[in-house]
Amino acid sequence: MKVLRDLFKDYRFALSFSVLVILLILALLSVFSPYDPTLWGVFPRDLKPSLKNLLGTDSNGQDIFWQATFAVRNSLIISLIAALVSRVIAILVGMVAGYKGGTIDRVLMFIGDSLLVIPLFLIMVMMAMLVREYMNLVVLGLLLSIFGWAWDARLIRSVILSLREREFTQTAVLSGTGTVRLVLNEYMPFAMPLIFSTLINNMSWAIGLEMTLAILGLVKMSIPTLGTMLYWAISYQAILLGRWWWVLTPVVLSVFLFVALYWLSVSISEYLDPRTRIQRVGAE
Amino acid sequence: MNNTILRTEKLKAFYVLDMAGTQKVAKAVNEVDLEIQENEVYGIAGESGCGKTTLLKALFGAIEPPLRLFGGKVYYRNSGDEIHVTSRNHASDEIEVTSLNSEEKRKLRLVYISYVPQGSMSVLNPVLKIKETYRDFIISHVRGKTREEAFELAKQHIAELGLPHNVLEAYPHQLSGGMRQRVTIALAALLKPRIIIADEPTTALDVVVQRGVVQLLMDIQQKQKNTIILVTHDMGVHANIADRIGIMYAGKIVEEATTEKIFGDPHHPYTQYLINSLPRFGDKTTRGSVPGSPPSLTNLPSGCPFHPRCPYVKEICTQEMPALINLNTDHKVACWLAGEGANGKAIRN
Amino acid sequence: MEKLLEIDHLTKVFSLGSVLSRVQITATDNVSFFIKPAEIFALAGESGCGKTTAARMILGFEEPTSGAIIHDGQKKAKNEKVWFTEGIQAIFQDPFGTFNPLRTVDRYFFETVHNYKLAKNKKEAVEYIDQKLKAVGLSYEEFAGKYPSEFSGGQLQRISIARALLTNPTLLIADEPVSMVDASLRMSIVNLFKKLKDELGVSVLYITHDLATAYYVSDRIAIMFRGNIVEMGSVEQVLMAPRHPYTKLLRESIPEADPTKRWKTTVNLTELEHEEYLRKGCKFAGRCPVVMDICKGVVPADLVIDDVLVKCHKYTGKEDT
Numbered sequence: 001m002k003v004l005r006d007l008f009k010d011y012r013f014a015l016s017f018s019v020l021v022i023l024l025i026l027a028l029l030s031v032f033s034p035y036d037p038t039l040w041g042v043f044p045r046d047l048k049p050s051l052k053n054l055l056g057t058d059s060n061g062q063d064i065f066w067q068a069t070f071a072v073r074n075s076l077i078i079s080l081i082a083a084l085v086s087r088v089i090a091i092l093v094g095m096v097a098g099y100k101g102g103t104i105d106r107v108l109m110f111i112g113d114s115l116l117v118i119p120l121f122l123i124m125v126m127m128a129m130l131v132r133e134y135m136n137l138v139v140l141g142l143l144l145s146i147f148g149w150a151w152d153a154r155l156i157r158s159v160i161l162s163l164r165e166r167e168f169t170q171t172a173v174l175s176g177t178g179t180v181r182l183v184l185n186e187y188m189p190f191a192m193p194l195i196f197s198t199l200i201n202n203m204s205w206a207i208g209l210e211m212t213l214a215i216l217g218l219v220k221m222s223i224p225t226l227g228t229m230l231y232w233a234i235s236y237q238a239i240l241l242g243r244w245w246w247v248l249t250p251v252v253l254s255v256f257l258f259v260a261l262y263w264l265s266v267s268i269s270e271y272l273d274p275r276t277r278i279q280r281v282g283a284e
Numbered sequence: 285m286n287n288t289i290l291r292t293e294k295l296k297a298f299y300v301l302d303m304a305g306t307q308k309v310a311k312a313v314n315e316v317d318l319e320i321q322e323n324e325v326y327g328i329a330g331e332s333g334c335g336k337t338t339l340l341k342a343l344f345g346a347i348e349p350p351l352r353l354f355g356g357k358v359y360y361r362n363s364g365d366e367i368h369v370t371s372r373n374h375a376s377d378e379i380e381v382t383s384l385n386s387e388e389k390r391k392l393r394l395v396y397i398s399y400v401p402q403g404s405m406s407v408l409n410p411v412l413k414i415k416e417t418y419r420d421f422i423i424s425h426v427r428g429k430t431r432e433e434a435f436e437l438a439k440q441h442i443a444e445l446g447l448p449h450n451v452l453e454a455y456p457h458q459l460s461g462g463m464r465q466r467v468t469i470a471l472a473a474l475l476k477p478r479i480i481i482a483d484e485p486t487t488a489l490d491v492v493v494q495r496g497v498v499q500l501l502m503d504i505q506q507k508q509k510n511t512i513i514l515v516t517h518d519m520g521v522h523a524n525i526a527d528r529i530g531i532m533y534a535g536k537i538v539e540e541a542t543t544e545k546i547f548g549d550p551h552h553p554y555t556q557y558l559i560n561s562l563p564r565f566g567d568k569t570t571r572g573s574v575p576g577s578p579p580s581l582t583n584l585p586s587g588c589p590f591h592p593r594c595p596y597v598k599e600i601c602t603q604e605m606p607a608l609i610n611l612n613t614d615h616k617v618a619c620w621l622a623g624e625g626a627n628g629k630a631i632r633n
Numbered sequence: 634m635e636k637l638l639e640i641d642h643l644t645k646v647f648s649l650g651s652v653l654s655r656v657q658i659t660a661t662d663n664v665s666f667f668i669k670p671a672e673i674f675a676l677a678g679e680s681g682c683g684k685t686t687a688a689r690m691i692l693g694f695e696e697p698t699s700g701a702i703i704h705d706g707q708k709k710a711k712n713e714k715v716w717f718t719e720g721i722q723a724i725f726q727d728p729f730g731t732f733n734p735l736r737t738v739d740r741y742f743f744e745t746v747h748n749y750k751l752a753k754n755k756k757e758a759v760e761y762i763d764q765k766l767k768a769v770g771l772s773y774e775e776f777a778g779k780y781p782s783e784f785s786g787g788q789l790q791r792i793s794i795a796r797a798l799l800t801n802p803t804l805l806i807a808d809e810p811v812s813m814v815d816a817s818l819r820m821s822i823v824n825l826f827k828k829l830k831d832e833l834g835v836s837v838l839y840i841t842h843d844l845a846t847a848y849y850v851s852d853r854i855a856i857m858f859r860g861n862i863v864e865m866g867s868v869e870q871v872l873m874a875p876r877h878p879y880t881k882l883l884r885e886s887i888p889e890a891d892p893t894k895r896w897k898t899t900v901n902l903t904e905l906e907h908e909e910y911l912r913k914g915c916k917f918a919g920r921c922p923v924v925m926d927i928c929k930g931v932v933p934a935d936l937v938i939d940d941v942l943v944k945c946h947k948y949t950g951k952e953d954t
Binding site: 166167168170171172174175176177185186189190 | 692694722723725726727731732735740741745749796797
């Protein structure tokens with residue numbers, strides 16, 4: 001597609017795209033894992049990387065390579081759920097608040113601002129402890145999404161506020177377009193770069209937060225994620241004991257993931273920016 | 285009549301644009317020859333996109349990427365001692381602007397030649413009071429003036445031009461658009477330059493305010509006896525203030541004459557259209573307008589650029605560009621109809 | 634006589650300033666006028682005179698503080714945003730702002746056709762749109778699938794008019810339609826208005842500060858100054874024999890495209906805009922060359938002389954009986 005070709009001209013997109021593809025393949029490999037990640041003692045503990053265990057084994061007796069495939073998969077799933085759900089909420093809230101204004105706007109922004117101001121971490125800790133028994137990937141994702149929409153809702157709202165005053169809004173009204181269609185068709189193209197970049201940023205944020213919660217022991221430890229791998233590694237003093245293969249795996253993977261996501265978001269949002277888009281549109 | 289103060293010779297300035305991978309060249313100034321006199325108001329008229337602003341930039345010496353000089357020269361002449369540049373040609377008293385470096389060009393600005401861009405807000409610093417902007421300009425262009433002297437100079441100048449004195453104490457946003465425009469023009473005339481270039485100074489202004497701006501320009505010209513080069517698409521403004529007018533189309537000057545002759549005896553079909561398309565009080569009969577649209581400067585038609593819209597087009601018009609020739613004194617036209625000897629009377633309606 | 638649109642004592646007051654110092658600016662002050670069917674009515678004045686505010690109120694984008702707007706006998710209710718359905722359409726000043734730069738221009742046409750049920754299927758819609766485009770001198774082929782940036786300002790303005798014609802309106806509100814178009818191209822747009830009036834019987838409310846085109850195209854004209862209508866009547870009378878000092882000033886200040894008719898006197902521009910809004914009495918008293926003492930204290934009444942409405946103390950005693 002022409003769009004992809006244009007995007008690939010940006011080295012940041014090319015590199016990050018490749019890294020993400022590799023990580024996705026890694027995540028998909030988890031389907032073919034010959035070992036159940038929740039079982040312990042499948043292998044002798046703390047083996048260094050070898051041909052049999054590509055990344056060695058951990059103190060629970062699990063193969064680190066196959067653990068990692070599950071970890072990447074689960075972390076991606078959690079962050080995708082968190083980011084997508086919070087996008088939907090942010091778009092709905094931002095658009096309604098921006099276009100309608102008045103009391104609805106004030107109420108919605110009040111709720112959003114409260115979520116921004118309240119010390120997020122304490123609330124998350126409390127809620128995580130409450131739902132610990134029912135914790136699974138989806139629940140964790142939804143929990144993160146509740147706290148991820150407020151900032152972006154405000155950004156989307158300000159885009160809508162400025163577009164509302166433009167003359168083409170009046171043209172659309174005179175064309176008989178109803179409010180919902182107007183906001184979706186006229187304003188969405190302007191909000192798209194914002195939505196995309198915040199989607200990806202939100203994913204990074206979700207992964208980071210999940211890792212933090214996991215290291216503190218607040219999620220279900222039997223589900224392998226990048227965070228829980230780190231938790232176990234720290235609990236078993238892997239750094240002190242020099243078991244670098246165990247600690248480095250989640251760390252390196254998450255660093256790659258963060259950087260790739262960041263570059264992806266930056267390059268896509270530059271591509272989608274209405275100002276550069278208008279120039280491209282005219283040139284074709 | 286040789287009091288030429290600014291001269292161009294086959295000036296070519298094009299924009300080189302890089303859009304989505306391909307390179308496009310916009311021929312904004314396409315071989316222009318001008319001889320602008322001292323103590324005159326020279327108007328340049330034409331539609332948007334004909335290259336007027338680019339021509340002004342070239343005359344001012346502000347040719348910067350993506351605008352590039354593709355040929356020709358620009359000369360200034362001074363009769364006094366205002367210019368001190370090393371690359372001066374001592375044989376004549378002309379300076380070739382196109383060969384100066386940026387430091388030398390900077391020395392000429394405000395002292396010898398001033399530029400009033402479209403839209404005053406690009407000149408006035410929004411966070412400084414007007415008097416501070418004036419002081420900055422004075423101090424950076426005239427050596428040996430203290431801040432107090434600079435302020436006095438500004439006050440005097442403003443008073444001379446009939447602007448209210450409290451304008452100096454205001455911030456730009458506190459003034460109306462018309463007042464800002466007049467302040468910017470006054471600034472351009474502050475150091476009594478020999479040439480003032482104004483780009484669409486009256487556009488977007490109300491009619492009474494517009495009159496004030498034009499009057500200010502006339503006032504400055506009469507007091508300082510300098511040259512004003514004025515670009516606008518509003519022929520009414522040209523009729524009121526210009527001594528001579530150059531009609532510009534697709535990067536070329538297609539007709540040049542005194543104001544009376546342009547309005548009374550236009551020869552180029554485009555000039556005729558321009559004049560006939562203006563509404564006149566007392567006359568409600570239907571008037572035509574210029575048909576079609578101006579050509580894209582990146583994709584000019586062959587031969588004469590006006591031929592697709594010209595009602596008198598002939599075969600030669602599609603093949604060769606007519607040169608700007610002297611019809612009689614003070615009247616030049618670039619048109620094959622004139623070149624063939626037709627005196628123009630048969631064409632006019 | 635039949636009134637297509639009637640504006641009755643329309644007033645809009647804006648409150649500006651901070652919590653500590655609020656200033657009330659009456660943008661539109663008891664404005665009354667009407668437009669007949671198949672007539673071009675010009676609402677003229679400089680920027681800040683209230684004409685755009687009046688247009689926004691008519692279209693429902695702004696709520697009047699008081700007064701009534703009546704279209705075809707129907708009065709506009711309070712807070713009724715879209716009250717005119719297909720009878721009234723509008724075109725705006727900035728042709729490039731009228732359309733969303735990220736969408737193709739034809740989308741608006743198809744949406745209008747769809748929303749107002751003007752065609753049964755896509756093929757009919759294209760034919761219908763083509764018809765309207767031909768009325769403004771364009772064709773469907775050169776217009777389909779293009780973005781606003783691919784057209785010139787003049788073309789876009791004509792496209793804007795074509796879009797407005799889709800619903801077969803009886804009234805077209807044109808808010809400064811030619812001020813962003815080159816002087817030489819204004820005729821093509823303005824001639825279109827004449828054509829629409831003559832051939833389709835459409836009325837146009839032509840809002841402008843360009844008196845030259847207003848004279849050329851309009852039948853009647855109202856001159857506005859700082860929220861008031863100061864003179865109103867047929868365009869021949871008002872512009873060729875102006876009575877109100879402000880109208881005279883405007884008329885004299887127009888640069889005519891004739892070197893023999895240069896300005897003879899100079900104009901004085903020292904008063905600040907917002908001060909004029911707050912004047913008691915006649916708002917023009919600060920700049921009026923024939924100002925009298927009564928002008929500074931008492932608002933002039935609306936006098937009718939020879940079928941022309943003039944709001945000026947100079948003419949007291951000369952009105953039609």
